[in-house]
Structures are given as C-alpha cells and as structure tokens.
Amino acid sequence: MAAGSGSGFFAERKAPAVLKHALLAQYVAPFLGMTGSTSANGRVVFFDGYAGAGRYADGTPGSPLLAMATARKQLPNRILDCVFVEKDRKSFEALDKITQGFRAQGVRCAALHGSVEEHIESTIHRATGAPLFMFLDPFGVPLPYPTLVGAMTGQRSAVRPPTEVLLNLSDKAIRHIAGQLKSGAKDRSALPRLDIALGTWWRDTFLGTCNATGDTETAVQAVVDEYAVRLGRDTNSTVISVPVHTRKGHLPLYHLVFTTRSPYGVWVFADALAQAQREWRKVQFEEEGDEDQDSVLFKTDDLLAADEERLKAAGIAAIERNLLDLLERESSFRLLDHPYDIYGKTWLGLARETWVRQAIKNLNKRGLTSSDGVGPKIRDLRVERPRRHTPPAA
Ligand SMILES: C[S@@+](CC[C@H](N)C(=O)[O-])C[C@H]1O[C@@H](n2cnc3c(N)ncnc32)[C@H](O)[C@@H]1O
Incomplete structure (x- = not known):
C-alpha cells in the first residue's frame, strides 16, 4: 500500500504523533503572534513539506489541520499563509479538499501535489520578507542536507525575518540503514540515501562510535547529535533536539529537531515542549x-x-x-x-x-x-x- 494512503499511516494517530502534534499546536500560535507583529499585514508563512492527508481516518487532525485551525483563530490580525506539499496522490486529494474548506473560511492556504524538493524554492520565494516556519515530517530519511541548508540560508540567512524549522529526524531509519555498514552486510543499497540526507560524515561518526563503545545505539545517537550540531553551525541557528519514544524506556523512534535564531524562539519552544510532553504522558x-x-x-x-x-x-x-x-x-x-x-x-x-x-x-x-x-x-x-x-x- 502506498505510504500515506487511507488505511496505512493515516488510519489512526499513534502515541509518538501526539507529542509532535501537541508541539506544533502549542508553538505555531505564539510564533505567529510574536513574529507576525512586525510583519506586513501580520503575515507569516507556514510550510508543511510532508503534509499527509490533513487528518487521520479516525478524525484526529494531522499537521495541516492543526496549522489551519491556528490560522483561522488568529484572523484577521495575523495571516498564517499555509503551503502544504504532499507527494502521494490519494493523500493529496484528501488534503486538497480540506484546504478548500478552510479557504472558504478566509484562511490563506494552498495544497500542492508533488515533492518537497519541487516546491521548496517557490515557497521560499513566496515567503520573501515574511517570517517562515517549516515543518518537515517525512516517514524516513530527512530532506537532502544541502537542500535544507540552502532553504535556511541564502535569502533566509538573516535573523529577521525569522526562519525556523521543526523536522523529524528518524532514528529508526538511521538504525536500519546504518546496519548496512556492518562488515559482511550484503545489501548496501540504502547507504547513499542517508549520505544525501545527512552528508557522508555520518559513516565515520557511526563506525567510530561503534568501535569505541561497542554499542550500536550509542552510535545512532552520536549521528543524531552530530546532525544537530552541524545544522546549527551551518544555518547559524540554535538547535533543540527532542527524542520521541513510542513508550517510556523504548529506543527513540525519531528526534524532533527545532531550529531558531531567536532567544524568544528557545524560550517559547521550551515551554511549548513542556506542555506537549505532558499531553504525551497523559496518552x-x-x-x-x-x-x-x-x-x-x-x-x-x-x-x-x-x-x-x-x-x-x-x-x-x-x-x-x-x-x-x-x-x-x-x-x-x-x-x-x-x-x-x-x-x-x-x-x-x-x-x-x-x-x-x-x-x-x-x-x-x-x-x-x-x-x-x-x-x-x-x-x-x-x-x-x-x-x-x-x-x-x-
Ligand atoms: C509522516 S507523513 C506526514 C504526516 C503529517 N505531517 C502529519 O503530521 O499529519 C509523511 C508524508 O510525506 C509524504 N511524502 C513522502 N515523500 C515526500 C516528498 N518527497 N515530498 C512530499 N511529500 C512526501 C508521504 O506520502 C506522507 O503522506
């Protein structure tokens, strides 16, 4: 079944998504409120690059629905201009229908069919002069590193207008693909995908940590940590990296990696995260x-x-x-x-x-x-x- 189709991922929301969505819901509103105060017409661009179907089959809102609900709430003082990109045709069609409904209520939003890579440049252009928040939530490996850094630098290098990112870095994908580095592994076909997503440095970090500690999981975490350090350095941002677990005591499924160039971003994100963690504990x-x-x-x-x-x-x-x-x-x-x-x-x-x-x-x-x-x-x-x-x- 195609990833993202009705009875797959989007059938019902699983616990790790609770944290991700609670965090989005808690953070995007203050980001819009704060950064929109100095933006023309209070406009802020929200880019959801791996948007999905908009909502789960059980009715639970996905990231697009959460963003559009925030957008609707803050009208007319703030405009959250939402751009959603979804590659899977069926999910896109469901998403497109939802955005039509919100547009009719005055929310500025567009659903685009295709890949992040195809649409990121035009979104950066659309956000010229306005604050930009990018949510990048793929199933597996993240957006190619040069594309990500390119989107956050160049015309978006300055502290103002703000550029912030929340991305899903899959520990599970790293764990799985790094297994192909082991000597004797027959299938090494996925290694180049991770090279593109992270940079080839990850191989040395992974193998070096494995050799030093004898522990694969420590090596996975070393890769995740190094990714955060590099992203912060290469985009002149502060990075907060949050492990997300299916269960207390389980290995992290993914990390949510947040970047900001503002002390307000750090402070407000930390509080939003604390609220989201509480919701996760409740679930x-x-x-x-x-x-x-x-x-x-x-x-x-x-x-x-x-x-x-x-x-x-x-x-x-x-x-x-x-x-x-x-x-x-x-x-x-x-x-x-x-x-x-x-x-x-x-x-x-x-x-x-x-x-x-x-x-x-x-x-x-x-x-x-x-x-x-x-x-x-x-x-x-x-x-x-x-x-x-x-x-x-x-
Ligand atoms: C984890 S799901 C997104 C969930 C959504 N962000 C949410 O929180 O409700 C990832 C989605 O990305 C889509 N996708 C995969 N590769 C893509 C790409 N290169 N560009 C855009 N969408 C992609 C998949 O079809 C899937 O619907």
Missing part, C-alpha cells in the same frame, strides 16, 4: 491503563495528577537551585537570556515556564532574591540578588 498513562486491565483500578486520574505534582515539585526545586547558582555568578539577570542555565539539560522542555515563576517566588519568600516573580511575561522577569539592609549611618 501513555491512558494506553497503559487500557492494556493492563488488572491495574485499571489504580490507573485513575488522581494517580496521574499525583505523578504530575511530584514532577512539578522536583522541577521547581531544581530550578531554584539553578537560579541560585546563576545568582552566584550574576547579580541580576533576565530569564530570557539564560534558558539553559535556568532549566538545565534535564528540565529544558520538561518544566513549564510557570514553574520558573514559582521558583522565584519561593526564593523570594526565603529572602534569597529581592525579585517577587510578578510580571506579565515570565520570560521578561529579572532575578536579582537580595538587597542588603544597610543600617542608617550613626
């Missing part, structure tokens, strides 16, 4: 409950809520420690300028920004900062060392 929790009928009695919403509260308490405690460490080094700082120090590697994309506010309030109560954590935008809050009480001169 996991429900699926585990469905499967394990014996424990169904214990799989109550209260239990999930208790888990979430424990996570939040641990996150806030860690953030408090990180803020104090930062205050040792700087007498005063703005949150937006220090997301990595504030969240640390563990909590970036796991902790909500509201937890940071709570951490500041807790420190303030204990007299460890003079900042009260009050203010409309959390990312703009400043944190300061406590003011020393100097006794009046005698």
Whole structure:
C-alpha cells in the first residue's frame, strides 16, 4: 500500500504523533503572534513539506489541520499563509479538499501535489520578507542536507525575518540503514540515501562510535547529535533536539529537531515542549491503563495528577537551585537570556515556564532574591540578588 494512503499511516494517530502534534499546536500560535507583529499585514508563512492527508481516518487532525485551525483563530490580525506539499496522490486529494474548506473560511492556504524538493524554492520565494516556519515530517530519511541548508540560508540567512524549522529526524531509519555498514552486510543499497540526507560524515561518526563503545545505539545517537550540531553551525541557528519514544524506556523512534535564531524562539519552544510532553504522558498513562486491565483500578486520574505534582515539585526545586547558582555568578539577570542555565539539560522542555515563576517566588519568600516573580511575561522577569539592609549611618 502506498505510504500515506487511507488505511496505512493515516488510519489512526499513534502515541509518538501526539507529542509532535501537541508541539506544533502549542508553538505555531505564539510564533505567529510574536513574529507576525512586525510583519506586513501580520503575515507569516507556514510550510508543511510532508503534509499527509490533513487528518487521520479516525478524525484526529494531522499537521495541516492543526496549522489551519491556528490560522483561522488568529484572523484577521495575523495571516498564517499555509503551503502544504504532499507527494502521494490519494493523500493529496484528501488534503486538497480540506484546504478548500478552510479557504472558504478566509484562511490563506494552498495544497500542492508533488515533492518537497519541487516546491521548496517557490515557497521560499513566496515567503520573501515574511517570517517562515517549516515543518518537515517525512516517514524516513530527512530532506537532502544541502537542500535544507540552502532553504535556511541564502535569502533566509538573516535573523529577521525569522526562519525556523521543526523536522523529524528518524532514528529508526538511521538504525536500519546504518546496519548496512556492518562488515559482511550484503545489501548496501540504502547507504547513499542517508549520505544525501545527512552528508557522508555520518559513516565515520557511526563506525567510530561503534568501535569505541561497542554499542550500536550509542552510535545512532552520536549521528543524531552530530546532525544537530552541524545544522546549527551551518544555518547559524540554535538547535533543540527532542527524542520521541513510542513508550517510556523504548529506543527513540525519531528526534524532533527545532531550529531558531531567536532567544524568544528557545524560550517559547521550551515551554511549548513542556506542555506537549505532558499531553504525551497523559496518552501513555491512558494506553497503559487500557492494556493492563488488572491495574485499571489504580490507573485513575488522581494517580496521574499525583505523578504530575511530584514532577512539578522536583522541577521547581531544581530550578531554584539553578537560579541560585546563576545568582552566584550574576547579580541580576533576565530569564530570557539564560534558558539553559535556568532549566538545565534535564528540565529544558520538561518544566513549564510557570514553574520558573514559582521558583522565584519561593526564593523570594526565603529572602534569597529581592525579585517577587510578578510580571506579565515570565520570560521578561529579572532575578536579582537580595538587597542588603544597610543600617542608617550613626
Ligand atoms: C509522516 S507523513 C506526514 C504526516 C503529517 N505531517 C502529519 O503530521 O499529519 C509523511 C508524508 O510525506 C509524504 N511524502 C513522502 N515523500 C515526500 C516528498 N518527497 N515530498 C512530499 N511529500 C512526501 C508521504 O506520502 C506522507 O503522506
């Protein structure tokens, strides 16, 4: 069956897609709100290069439907100009019908039949002078690296108008294709595909790590990490790479690789990711409950809520420690300028920004900062060392 046809991938949404879609839904709206404020007519271009059918057969929205719902919500102050590309004819036809419906409601959107490679250049042209967000979500290997970097540089090299990307980098595809590098492997036919998608460097990284550690999975992760480093360097972007699992404890199915050139992008994406992770945990929790009928009695919403509260308490405690460490080094700082120090590697994309506010309030109560954590935008809050009480001169 053709990939993307009705009863295949698009029959029903699987758990990993929950994270991907929640992230899109949480991030595209603020991206449109923020970047559209300085764009002509509030226009921002959204490019979904591997768009799929628009929605799953069970009715769950796919990425195009999520984008168009965001677009409709923010009209007329913001225009999310959506370009969807889909190669599979049947999926394209379904998608085209959905876009017609949204166009009738005033949403600017186009469904194009064909490949990303065919349509990316005209989309870049369409986005001239406007912020651009590209979502690239193939089944297997990513867009050829030179095409991707070309699309993000050249006329899109500057910090403004913003260019951001969220792409699906398949660990599964790398794992599978890298197996062909093993000595004695008869079939080596897929290797060139990965060379084009990543660059030939991946072979040395994979084999070098395999030789050094004896562990294939460590080698796959080394390739994923190196891809993120190179993409950041070659496009002058900050990269956040998020592993997506089918199940807790399973090997990652893919990484969502996000690029931005803005500190706002990092901050807002981290919070969107934390919200999306919560939705993913909820779905996991429900699926585990469905499967394990014996424990169904214990799989109550209260239990999930208790888990979430424990996570939040641990996150806030860690953030408090990180803020104090930062205050040792700087007498005063703005949150937006220090997301990595504030969240640390563990909590970036796991902790909500509201937890940071709570951490500041807790420190303030204990007299460890003079900042009260009050203010409309959390990312703009400043944190300061406590003011020393100097006794009046005698
Ligand atoms: C993982 S699915 C997309 C899911 C969709 N982004 C969503 O979240 O609802 C990948 C889609 O890309 C399409 N596709 C594969 N190769 C393509 C290419 N070179 N250009 C455009 N579409 C392609 C497939 O037919 C499939 O529908």
